[in-house]
Amino acid sequence: MNTQDTPISTSKPPLCAPSGTQTCAAEKDTEPSIVAVEEDAESLLLGWDAVEGAVFYELQMLKQAVKSIGGEEDSQAEDWNAARAMEEPGLTDHGDAVGEWCTLSASLKSNMVRKRNLSHSTPYRFRVRVRDKVDWLPFQTSSLLHTLSTFVQRMAAPRGEVGGAAGCVTLSWEPVEEAAAYAVHMREQGAVRWKEVGRVGGTSVKKKNLEAGKAYHFRVRPVGERVEDVWVWSPWSEAMSPPSLPPVLRRMFGSRLAVEVGKEGKKEIGVESLAGSVVGVYASAHWCAPCRQFTPQLANFYRGLQGAGKAFEIVFVSLDQEKEAFELYFESMPWLAIPWEGGEGEREALMRMYQITSVPRLLIFGRDGELLENNAVGSQFLREEAFHSWWEGRPFRAGGGGCCGGGGCK
Known part of the structure; x- marks a missing residue:
């Protein structure tokens, strides 16, 4: 029905x-x-x-x-x-x-x-x-x-955009003149009771911590002394589902990823944080000179995309032989890593699956888990046009550029 x-x-x-x-x-x-x-x-x-x-x-x-x-x-x-x-x-x-x-x-x-x-x-x-x-x-x-009066006014349903972060949906709507703020409600698809998201002063809001695999509806209503008795809740939005992590990436990384290693010790987050993002898998090692040359270039590219709000994440796969070398190298990186302790199986399986025999090596996976670039090491890939191509699920094709001065480490 x-x-x-x-x-x-x-x-x-x-x-x-x-x-x-x-x-x-x-x-x-x-x-x-x-x-x-x-x-x-x-x-x-x-x-x-x-x-x-x-x-x-x-x-x-x-x-x-x-x-x-x-x-x-x-x-x-x-x-x-x-x-x-x-x-x-x-x-x-x-x-x-x-x-x-x-x-x-x-x-x-x-x-x-x-x-x-x-x-x-x-x-x-x-x-x-x-x-x-x-x-x-x-x-x-x-x-x-x-039932409602025939004289009330109703906004259009809010628009939604999924992706950009795990468990996150961004809503937006058209402004209403004289509205002091906007009340936002949500409900899980199939549920009957609306829950309050909150009140916002602008015409957009980002709802976080939604459960992957579930769909949600949202509605909005202007509030304020001049609109309170005139405007009612908008129709609800289309069902929106926050992104979920593709199975290939879940198998690749296990359940946890390292965030940083410092004086306070190792910190980890769930692998689901990668959901909805273009993911780079960066195989590298501290003992490799070309790696140490390319890593700062990649870090600048990564920070630029992060600062622009792009859903791009990198996971470091270490080929170092000692924990101290891994930690020293990882401290210079702004992204995630497969943990040193407990991550041996994931690192070895990944190297076998993608035949990683030399470094640096940068694999690029689309939001659906498809491998888009077998090796994106090189200045020609470190541009925003490349990210847009990956976001749309296509490999990036551009001439020129070289591999961090040439050569790699075996």
Whole structure:
């Protein structure tokens, strides 16, 4: 079922029951069981937490429970009951509100569904219960939800860009005049409850620490004294998944990478930090003079890309024979390394797989893990055009340049 576009289906004509029947009293003080994942003037996208082992869900709406917000009432008694129903949600579950519970569907398999053909600016009350393999469970606490006014304004959905860092998504949107700031929400795809990301003063934000392999939706709303009652939440963004590390790189590096070796000792980070980046694998050694000549050139290239916000990372693979030589050489490098201790197997396997018999050697892998350059040592590769080519998944082709003065070490 397409929960965003498909109206609620009914397996049989709506059944009506007196309000207050089959309500789970134990859940009266919990958060609303049904939330509005999205609302507009004529429909509500309803969602509730999925229940493990559920066979079906039954969704009910309280028919004629309350009247249109701001509308005139024919009876003061009805108006009073409507106000009580809005202020005290529990009343509708005890028969004190106007109307009857009507079953919209008793055979829902999804925990997210859109109810259409509603009136604008109107509150509606819904409740849901679950059928497991044995029987129907009691109804959960009902929820009072509102359709929007026809006069509100809505921003376009935020745009997103994935990549650039592991677990990171960058969002942007068009500015709204007189907005003091923007509130940002997110939810995991398939979830029904929005979570607050925060408020930002500009028109973009970078959300970090997202879980690779999962997809997320985002929405945004302008806030401020001049826009608070006019603007509502934007439609949500397309699903965005933070980059994950290609399997070939995960096998190549193991689980951890060294960040630095200094007075405070060895520091390490997870290999997933490489996800979404163009990755260079730099085989080198302190005892190799051409290596020591090329390394500062490569470091300048690396720092330039990092300073420009480019997703480019290098992992040092040492061919030194002693730990002290590795640490001394690595201290001059601004990038990562396969750790000396515990990384022997990864270093040896990598050298065999790519037939590394001389250094310096710089392998370039695209964001998808494809080997783009078998050896990018040389000044012709140390330019931004080369990175752009790698970012697009293509080898860089340019004439000229040489290998750090010529020669290598075997």
